[in-house]
Amino acid sequence: MFGFLARRILYMIPTLFLVSIVTFAIIQLPPGDYLDTLAADMGEAGSDNNAAIEALRLQYGLGEPMYVQYGKWMSGILLHGNFGLSFEKNRPVTDLIWDRLGWTFLISLLTLAFIWLTALPIGIYSAVKKYSAGDYIATFFGFIGLAIPNFLLALVMMYVAFRYFGQSVGGLVSPQYLDAPWTWAKFGNLLEHIWMPIFVIGTSGAAALIRIMRANLLDELYRPYVVTARAKGMSEFQLLLRYPVRVALNPFISTIGWILPTLVSGEIIVSVVMNLPTTGPMLLRALLVQDMYLAGSLILIVSVLTVVGTLISDLLLAWIDPRIRYQ
Amino acid sequence: MMPLTPMHTDSPEPLLRIRGLKTHFFTADGVVKAVDGVDLDVQQSRTTCILGESGCGKSIMARSILRIVDAPGRIVDGSIIYRAADGRTVDLAAMSPTSKAIREIRGSDISMIFQEPMSSLGPIQKIGKQISETILLHRKMSKAEAKEAAIEMLDRVGIPNPAKRYESYPFELSGGMRQRAMIAMALSCQPRMLIADEPTTALDVTTQAQILDLIADLKEEFDMSVMLITHDLGVVAEVAEDVAVMYMGKVVERGDVYSVFENPKHPYTQALLESVPRIGGVRKARLPAIKGMVPHPLARPSGCSFRTRCERYMPGICDKTEPVLTQEGSSEVACFLYSSELANVR
Numbered sequence: 001m002f003g004f005l006a007r008r009i010l011y012m013i014p015t016l017f018l019v020s021i022v023t024f025a026i027i028q029l030p031p032g033d034y035l036d037t038l039a040a041d042m043g044e045a046g047s048d049n050n051a052a053i054e055a056l057r058l059q060y061g062l063g064e065p066m067y068v069q070y071g072k073w074m075s076g077i078l079l080h081g082n083f084g085l086s087f088e089k090n091r092p093v094t095d096l097i098w099d100r101l102g103w104t105f106l107i108s109l110l111t112l113a114f115i116w117l118t119a120l121p122i123g124i125y126s127a128v129k130k131y132s133a134g135d136y137i138a139t140f141f142g143f144i145g146l147a148i149p150n151f152l153l154a155l156v157m158m159y160v161a162f163r164y165f166g167q168s169v170g171g172l173v174s175p176q177y178l179d180a181p182w183t184w185a186k187f188g189n190l191l192e193h194i195w196m197p198i199f200v201i202g203t204s205g206a207a208a209l210i211r212i213m214r215a216n217l218l219d220e221l222y223r224p225y226v227v228t229a230r231a232k233g234m235s236e237f238q239l240l241l242r243y244p245v246r247v248a249l250n251p252f253i254s255t256i257g258w259i260l261p262t263l264v265s266g267e268i269i270v271s272v273v274m275n276l277p278t279t280g281p282m283l284l285r286a287l288l289v290q291d292m293y294l295a296g297s298l299i300l301i302v303s304v305l306t307v308v309g310t311l312i313s314d315l316l317l318a319w320i321d322p323r324i325r326y327q
Numbered sequence: 328m329m330p331l332t333p334m335h336t337d338s339p340e341p342l343l344r345i346r347g348l349k350t351h352f353f354t355a356d357g358v359v360k361a362v363d364g365v366d367l368d369v370q371q372s373r374t375t376c377i378l379g380e381s382g383c384g385k386s387i388m389a390r391s392i393l394r395i396v397d398a399p400g401r402i403v404d405g406s407i408i409y410r411a412a413d414g415r416t417v418d419l420a421a422m423s424p425t426s427k428a429i430r431e432i433r434g435s436d437i438s439m440i441f442q443e444p445m446s447s448l449g450p451i452q453k454i455g456k457q458i459s460e461t462i463l464l465h466r467k468m469s470k471a472e473a474k475e476a477a478i479e480m481l482d483r484v485g486i487p488n489p490a491k492r493y494e495s496y497p498f499e500l501s502g503g504m505r506q507r508a509m510i511a512m513a514l515s516c517q518p519r520m521l522i523a524d525e526p527t528t529a530l531d532v533t534t535q536a537q538i539l540d541l542i543a544d545l546k547e548e549f550d551m552s553v554m555l556i557t558h559d560l561g562v563v564a565e566v567a568e569d570v571a572v573m574y575m576g577k578v579v580e581r582g583d584v585y586s587v588f589e590n591p592k593h594p595y596t597q598a599l600l601e602s603v604p605r606i607g608g609v610r611k612a613r614l615p616a617i618k619g620m621v622p623h624p625l626a627r628p629s630g631c632s633f634r635t636r637c638e639r640y641m642p643g644i645c646d647k648t649e650p651v652l653t654q655e656g657s658s659e660v661a662c663f664l665y666s667s668e669l670a671n672v673r
Contacts, residue, residue, distance in 0.1 A: 222397065224447040230395050232461045232512070233434035236425055242460075243449045321451050322496045 004318060004325065012307055019303040024070045027287075027296045033062050034087040034290045073293065077300075084293030088286070093297045097279065101301060103172070104278040107197055107267065112259065114202040115209055120252070122206075123213025124245060127221060138210060145207030154200045154273045161196065170275035172197075197274055201267050205259050209252065216251055220244035250321055256313035261306045340410055341368035342520055342552050343392065348405035348420065350384075350391045359624045361387040361400065363576035366652050369520065369569075374546060374553040376563040376584070378599070379573035382621060385556045388573070389522050392554075393433050394424040411436065412519060435465040438513040442525040444505035448497040448512075455481070455493030458512045465516045480511040484541060503534035507541065514545060520552040521545075527562065539566055560603050564588065572596050575621065575632040582658025592660040594637050631663070639664060 039053050057063050061072060076082040083093035126135045161167040168174045172193050177186045220226070221244050229239040268280030275281075279298050286295035318325040350362035362384045369375050377385045390396045392407055407419040409432065422429040433439075441447040449457055458480060459473035468476070474493065481489035484507040497505055506526060513521060523542060527535035543566055546553050557563060563570060563584065571581040572593065580593040591597045598617045619636040622628055628635050634645040641663060650661040 224441055224443050225449045227390075227395055227397075228441060228447045228509075228512075229449065231393055231433055231439045233430040233432070233464050234460075235430060243452070247449075247451060323451065323498055 005315065008311055008314060012311065015307055016304060019307070020074060020300055021070070023296055023299045023303065024066075024073065026299070027292045028066060028069075030290060032290065034292060035062060037289055038087075073296070077297075083297040086286070086291055086294040088289050088291045088294070093294050096282070096294065097297060097301070100277055100279045100282055103276065104267070104280070105305075107194070107201070107276070107278060108260065110194070111198045111202040111205070112256070114198050115206045115259065118202075118206045119209035119213055123210045124217060124240070126210060126214040127217035128240065130218065135214075142207040142210045145203040148203070150200055150204065151269045151273045153203065154197075154270050157196055157200060158274065167192065172276060197267075197270060197276055200270055200274070205262065209255060209259075212255065213248065213252055216248035217244055220248050246320065250317060253313055253316045253320065256316070257306075257310040260309035261302070340371075342371045342410055343367075343369040343554075344406075344408040344410075345388075345392070346406050346408070348388065348391060348407060349403045350387050350396055350400055351403050352400040354399060357625045360576050360627070361624070362391060364405070365573070365576070365578050367571050367578055367581065369552050369554055372546075372550050372552055373568045374543070374555060374566055375569040375571065376567035377554060377556045377571050377573060378558065378560070378563055380558055380621060382624070383573045384576040385573050386524050389439070389524050389554065389556055392419060392522065393437060393439055394419060394422060394429050395433075395439075396424075409436070431465070434461055434513075434518070435516045436518055437520045437522065438516070438518040439522040439524065440506070440509045440513045440526050442528050444502050444509055444529060445497075447509055448505060450497060452496075453493070454495050454497060454500070454508045458493075458508070458515050461512055462515050477511070477515060480515050481508065484508070484511040484514075484545075485537075486511070502530050503537065506530060506534075506538055510538075510541065510545070514549065517549055518551060520554065522554045522556070524556045525558070526555070528557075528559075535562075542566070560599065572599070575624075575627065577632065577661065578652060579633065579662070580658060580660045581652070586657040590656070590658075592655055592658065592665060593633075593662050594639050594664070595633050598638070631661075 035053050035057055038056075039050075042053075061069060073084055076084060081094065083097075085091070086093050086096055089096060122138050126138045129135050158169045162169045171178070173186060173189050174193075177189050180186055223244065226239065226244055229243050230236075234242070267276075267278060268284060270276070271278045271280035272284060279302070283295060283298045285291075286298065345365055345367040348362055348365040348367075349360065352359040352361055365384075365388050367375075367377075367388075377388070379385045387396060387400065391402055394402075396402070402420050405420055408416050409419050410416050417428070417432075419429065419432070448454065455474065455477050458477035459470070462468060462473040462476050463470070466473070478489045478493050481492055486492050486504060486507050492500075492504075492508075497508070500508065510526075521542070526542070527538050530538060539562060542553060542555070545551075553566075555562070555566060567584040569581070570584050570587045571578045572587070572595065573579065574595050580587060580591070580596045587596065588600065591600050595617070598615070601615045602617065604614055617636055622632065622635060628646070630644075630646040630648055631637070631650055634640045637645065644663050650663050650666065652659045652661045653665065655665045
């Protein structure tokens with residue numbers, strides 16, 4: 001088990017190295033840089049500041065070859081925890097992102113919990129009561145959940161919340177709490193708001209997982225070992241949870257690996273629509289104005305989280321399935 | 328139904344008395360009569376072999392006893408009278424398959440082992456856990472006591488280093504070891520009857536013999552009845568005390584093994600025994616085979632279901648009505664060749 005863990009963590013190093021290179025290449029891909037955007041803005045304003053722009057270019061090392069820039073950026077991160085400067089805000093990236101990363105992480109985790117808590121029981125029910133009315137209803141809503149784009153669902157829910165429940169629309173707390181210190185009232189207000197993005201982001205994932213769980217469990221339900229458990233005198237519920245569900249859980253857990261990145265990326269549009277203080281809108285803005293270190297840092301951190309998520313799902317898998325552990 | 332005389336006068340009350348059992352499968356294509364009127368007795372402390380080709384309904388009959396037939400199959404008629412240790416009798420066929428009453432019999436009074444030791448054990452649970460779990464289901468014990476009992480059982484079925492094997496997973500054991508573990512699990516609550524559904528079919532020949540010996544030993548030790556389902560005549564000859572031959576969902580001949588093997592009466596039994604090669608026997612050009620194929624379960628012949636393949640088919644008799652099991656000498660047979668009323672017809 002320890003060897004397995006050590007090996008997996010070792011494998012992460014080249015993966016992360018590759019991720020950082022690709023990230024850096026991607027943010028360099030669009031022609032021009034932030035200073036071009038700045039110059040264009042200045043030109044529109046009617047001033048000509050070529051000398052000032054050149055000075056800035058030199059200061060940030062933007063004229064240097066890519067590998068030098070990459071080297072500077074990476075060594076800053078690894079040695080000093082310095083992710084560079086946000087050009088637009090003119091502040092270190094680290095000052096800007098942690099707050100938003102925290103919210104992103106919280107919402108993603110809660111969404112994952114929501115997906116699991118809905119998909120597991122509904123998926124089991126759907127498989128055990130195959131072709132029953134309940135199964136058809138679950139399937140129907142499952143496909144609807146898959147088919148409706150998240151942002152549309154967000155818009156509809158915001159409309160309903162505003163029109164019929166008089167709730168303030170957008171954000172995670174009502175406007176009067178925005179800059180207020182944390183109190184129980186603010187926390188309560190947060191709870192009133194936060195379920196909506198969780199529901200919106202989680203529905204499609206939950207719908208997909210219901211289908212996966214149903215298919216997996218149907219594969220296992222008629223295996224000989226289930227008959228053996230029944231012949232031992234176990235009750236149906238007990239044997240269901242102890243044998244076929246345990247085996248069917250495997251692909252369920254490995255989905256954490258792919259669900260984490262979709263949560264983070266699928267969340268961008270929803271966050272813009274619902275005005276959430278997460279990384280999504282910030283990343284979008286940074287990409288638009290070519291604020292490269294901010295965009296690069298966000299992509300890098302989200303990628304690292306994804307790799308770590310995959311590791312966690314692998315460890316969980318090894319924990320519940322000895323066949324994986326012993327290979 | 329005509330009254331049946333018990334096979335053994337020394338134990339008049341069988342442990343299990345099956346009468347007119349019908350287990351049908353209601354499929355989209357029609358009703359498959361997998362078990363269609365089985366009469367069978369399992370005597371206390373004896374080994375009864377159920378012999379028949381694939382698809383003759385022997386496995387479904389066995390599963391009907393424990394009420395573990397999967398949908399869309401269900402018992403539509405008949406009774407399975409089980410005589411409990413205190414002498415009371417219950418009709419298993421009348422119980423609900425999910426009731427507490429039948430669950431208390433499964434694994435405790437009657438337990439079962441299956442053909443595929445590879446897939447009959449939970450794949451990701453420790454072997455020992457699966458055994459002690461069975462004990463805890465039926466016996467009032469602490470977990471530690473159950474574990475001890477499970478290790479003792481593993482030892483008893485000949486698994487080396489049982490305390491270590493308790494912690495093993497099924498994929499770490501060979502097929503023979505897994506079948507031993509299955510047997511340990513089935514016998515962990517000292518059942519009064521063991522149903523073994525082709526327990527050696529998936530194993531190689533040397534392991535087969537070991538497993539059969541083990542079952543025979545344990546049968547003596549625990550003084551239990553064994554119902555062994557097989558299509559292997561060699562297995563029957565080795566372990567059986569009583570034999571029931573099944574064809575298309577019915578018992579066509581039954582009796583003690585000597586009567587049936589030395590003096591087979593039903594044409595099907597005779598044909599089966601003739602198809603076995605004999606060491607040292609006169610070498611024939613070809614082994615005789617039973618002509619034709621088992622009819623499709625949805626297209627059963629009228630009258631006797633074996634008549635389409637029978638060497639001694641009597642037109643006008645065998646296709647009219649179904650023969651019933653009747654005492655004929657020391658065994659019982661369902662065939663018109665032995666019906667006294669038909670003597671007048673001929």
